[in-house]
Amino acid sequence: MNLHAVFNIAEICAQHGIKEVILSPGSRCAPLTLAFVRHPAIRVRTISDERAAAFIGLGIALTTRQPVGLVCTSGTAALNYGPAIAEAFYQQVPLLVFTADRPAEWIDQLDGQTIRQENVYGAHVKQSFSFPVDTQHPDTEWFAERIISEAILATQAFPAGPVQLNVPLREPFYPKPGETIVFKKNVKVIRETSNTYDLSITQAEQLGQELKKFSRILIVAGQQPLQTELQIALHHFAQQTGAVVVADIISNQHAVPNVISHHDVFLNGKATLDGPALQPDLLITFGLSNISKNLKLFLRAFSPREHWHVQVAGKVADPFQSVSRVIRVAPIYFFKNLAFQNQTPALKYAQVWLQKEAAAQAYLNQFLNQDAFNEFTVFARILKNIPAQSLLHLANSMAVRYANIIGLEPEQTVEVYANRGTSGIDGCTSTTVGSALSTDKLTVLITGDLAFFYDRNGLWHNYLPANLRIIVLNNHAGGIFRLIDGPKQQPELAEFFETYQPLEAKLTALEFNLAYFRCENLQQLSNFLPAFWSDGPGILEICTQSEQNAAFFESYRNQSPFKSK
Secondary structure (H helix, E strand, C coil): CCHHHHHHHHHHHHHCCCCEEEECCCCCCHHHHHHHHHCCCCEEEECCCHHHHHHHHHHHHHHHCCCEEEEECCCHHHHCCHHHHHHHHHHCCCEEEEEEECCHHHCCCCCCCCCCCCCCCHHHCCEEEECCCCCCCHHHHHHHHHHHHHHHHHHHCCCCCEEEEEEECCCCCCCCCCCCCCCCCCCCCCCCCCCCCCCCHHHHHHHHHHHCCCCCEEEEECCCCCCHHHHHHHHHHHHHHCCEEEECHHHCCCCCCCCECCHHHHCCHHHCCCHHHHCCCEEEEECCCCCCHHHHHHHHHCCCCEEEEECCCCCCCCCCCCCCEEECCCHHHHHHHHCCCCCCCCHHHHHHHHHHHHHHHHHHHHHHCCCCCCHHHHHHHHHHCCCCCCEEEECCCHHHHHHHHHCCCCCCCCEEECCCCCCCCCCHHHHHHHHHHCCCCCEEEEEEHHHHHHCHHHHCCCCCCCCEEEEEEECCCCHHHHCCHHHHCCCCHHHHHHCCCCCCCHHHHHHCCCEEEEECCHHHHHHHHHHHHHCCCEEEEEECCHHHHHHHHHHHHHCCCCCCC
16 A cells, blocks of 8 residues: 555545544554644544553543544554443444554464454444555545545444444555655545434424323433533423433433432332332433443333333433333434423422432431541542532442432532443543543543552553543452442452452552542541642542441441331
8 A cells, every 4th residue: 555545544534524543653553653643633642552542532532522533553452442442332432443454465374463353343333444455546546535434424423433444554654765745635525414313393293292191201311421402401391291300420411400310329129119109101211321220120110101212313222121112313302392392290290209309318418427438428528529610530330339329419510421331440541531631621530449550551641631630449449349239248259359459549640740649537538629629630549448438338228218128
C-alpha cells in the first residue's frame, strides 16, 4: 500500500468531523500514526498500554458523544483493545478501531506480531472492515475510500458502537527522505442524513388512547447520558398521567421532580412489603442497563399487564421478562407527544410509591448520620459534597452500588457515568481520564482499591488533566464478597474471593505527580475535601477495614423497616 492511501484515511476521518485519536506506538501502525499526527484537524495522544488507551478513547467518546479513533500495531496489541470494545458495544459508544496488520499471505507463517486479526472482535463490534493492501487500481482506491465512510457512519447509526477497520500494511512504513505526502482534499466522502425518530400525529393519538386503559403506570429509566430536555418531557408526562418514574443513579434522571431514586432501599423482590400495591398495570422502559437487582427481582415477581419498551432501533433486551410491545421512537418524542393526550392522572398509585420513597429517604438519612467511619457513611458524605457541574464516574463494583442506594439530590447538577455495559473493573480509571481530557468540568472517579490498582496504567502517560480527581475506597480487598450471601459464608472467602492486597495509593500519587490525601476518620474527610476539590489533580484515599464495612452494611439491612418479617 502506498502512504498516500493511508493519509487519505485521516483526511476522510477529518472531513467526517472526527477530532480525537488515541494511538499506541508500534512499527506496523507507523503509516497510520504519521497520517493522523500530521493532520491539522485531528488531535492525537499516544498511550503505550493498549487496554488503557482504548478505555481512554471510550471516555472521550462518552463525554463528547462523538466517534473517537483508536490506532494500534499488529498482534496482541489488538486483543488488548477487547475489554473497552466490549464495553463500548454494550454501552453504545462510537469507536473507530484501526488495527494495523500484516498482509494476508503472511498470516500463520510464524512471522512476528502476527495473529488472525480480521474480525478479531467477533460479535462485539457492529461491523468489521478490511482495508485493501494495494490501492493502485482506481476501483480499489474507490473501495478503500468508500469503506472508511461506511465505517464512520456505522459507528454513529443507532445504536452507536465500535467498528473495526483492519489495515494490512506492507513495508516501507515511512516516507523516503525528502518525500512529501499531502492530504488529498477531494477524497470520496459519503454523508448520511437521518430522521428524528418522532411519532406521527396518528401514532401519538393511538398510543394516547391505549394509555387510558392503564391507571398504574410505572416508568423505569435505564443508563443514558444527561438530557435536560428529556427530563422536562418525562416530568410533564408523569404529571399528565400520574405515572411513577423510577431511576437508578446512572440514568441521570435524579433532577426529575418526584423521581423514585431510593427503590434499592425498599424493594425486595417477591418479599417486597406492599408489593401488590406497587405493581404496575403498564411498565414503560427506555435506556440501557439498570443497577438495582432489587428492582429487577421486584418487576419479575410483580409483572405488569403490559410492558412497552421505547427504543429507536436495534435489538431489545428484556431484563424484566415482560416486554409485550416495542415502540420505535426516540424517548424524548414519546414522552413529549403523549404528555398532551388528555390523560386523567391516577394519583393514588403515585402516592403509594412516593410514601415508600419518603420513608426510605428518612431511614437512610437517619442511619447514615452516624459517626461511624466506614465506606457507606463516607460515601454518603462525599456524594453530598460533589461540586456543582461535575462529571461523576462510578467504578465497579461496590462504588456504583453504594451510589445507587444513596442517590443524588434533585438539585445536584452532576452528570453520572459508569462502565455498566459489561460492568468490569478493568477500565474505570482510564475511562475517567478520557472523560476528563475532553471537558473543563471537574471530573471525579470514586473507585475501590482493586479497580484502581488494576487500571493504574490509565495514569501512565503525559496527559493527566488538571480537572481529574480520584477517590479510592481502600479496604485492601474485594469488599463486595463480604456483602453478598454466597461467598461470605465460605471458608475460602478471604484468600480466594476477597483476595487481600497490601497496596496503598500514596506511591501511585507520587509516581504520577498527583496530590495525595489519606483519610482515616470523618473529621479528616471534612478537612480534606475543600482542598481536594480545588488543588489540581489528586487522589483522596479512604482507608477502611473490610470487616467493619461489612458489619455496618449488614446492620443497615437488618434494621431496615422494609425488611420482610
